[in-house]
Amino acid sequence: MPPIEQYSNVYYNMSAGEGDICGSWNSDENFEYVADPMPAVDGGDSGASVMLPSDQAVDVTSLATRTASDRSLNPTTGVELGSTLGEANQLQSDKPCS
16 A cells, blocks of 8 residues: 555654654654644543553563664664655664754
8 A cells, every 4th residue: 555645754743741752763854753743633632541550560661671762773664665765764863853
């Protein structure tokens, strides 16, 4: 299935609060970066919340640490695999997000 062209090279920063980091998956050089997209159309805050028992919260924290992205890499993403630009998107950058 071909990508929808208007969305094929756009990254919407849907994160809220502190802790936003930049890497190849959301850099200005690989995508059009939209820092403040429209909020959820249903009136919500577009966030998800879950109450976990403390033992499960420890497991989730451990998982997040083990699976954290390596910001020094710029691998081909699933979006890029289907794009018309392909390997042309593979740029290295230390440029911060807009």
